[in-house]
Amino acid sequence: MYRLILYSVDYKNLTDNNLWDGCKKGxxxxxxxxxxxxxxxLYDFGMRYLKDEERSQEIGIDIFLDIWQRRGEITIEKDISSYIFKAMHFRCIDYLRKKQMVYVDVEMMKDDNRFSAESTDYPMRYREANDSYQLALNTLHPKCRRVFQLSREENLSYNQIANQLEISRHTVERHISTALKRMRLFYHDYLTFLIAALLTGL
Incomplete structure (x- = not known):
């Protein structure tokens, strides 16, 4: 009489290579x-680039989902951990490039009289900047404008916007990219001033 013996595997004690071999087998x-x-x-690593915990987690989860879905196609040259962190590095860079983020040295602007509320032409410059912003918004397609406002004015994540408007995340990203390009045409000389005013709460 034969007896079937089952061996319990403690996955915590397996090496990364063993785990990756298991992943490839499903x-x-x-x-x-x-x-x-x-x-x-991985989330902490992404935070170094994005300074945004939610975005770092979203990108990290996307990477792991991609690894599982493409486990039969991915070629690991060194080890799985290097692959994961390299993927995070490139995706963060790509995210920042697509978002076309503008970095502003707020402290430097506080010392610049042109951006001071005490400046004699501050009210006029602020009104002009705000008018440019509103004009740029009004030139956007209604759906694009709504997506942009939910992101920038209500601080919703891309996933939250997608769920609220019942559209795909890709569509949200496309609308944001379109809106940012249009904004640059209208901000022009007032872009830096407007960002400084918004960030400093003036």
């Missing part, structure tokens, strides 16, 4: 262990 427990092992570090 082992969800191996995949979950990789996720638990590296996800927190």
């Amino acid at each position: 082992d969800l427990r191996a995949y979950n262990e990789l996720f638990n092992r590296y996800a927190p570090q």
Whole structure:
């Protein structure tokens, strides 16, 4: 009489290579262990670039989902951890490039009389900047304008906007990209001033 012996595998004690081999074979427990092992570090790594916890987590989750979905296609040259962090690096850079973020040295602007509320032409410059902003908004397609306002004025994440408007995240990103390009045409000389005013709460 033969007896079937089952061996319990402690995934926490497996090496990264063992876990990756398991992932390629469709082992969800191996995949979950990789996720638990590296996800927190990956989020922290993304924060160095984005300074945005929610965005870092979103990108990190996307990377792990992509790894699982493409586990049969991905070629790991060194080790899975290097692949994961390299993917995070490039996705963060790509995110910042697409978003076309504008960095402003607020402290420097506070010392610049042109941006001071005590400046004699401040009210006029602020009104002109705000008028340019409103004009740019009004030239956008209504759906594009709504997406942009939800993102920039109500601080909703891309996923929250997608859920609220019942559209895809890709559509949200496309609208934001379109809006930013249009804004630059209208801000021109007033862009830096407007951002400084908004960030300093003037």
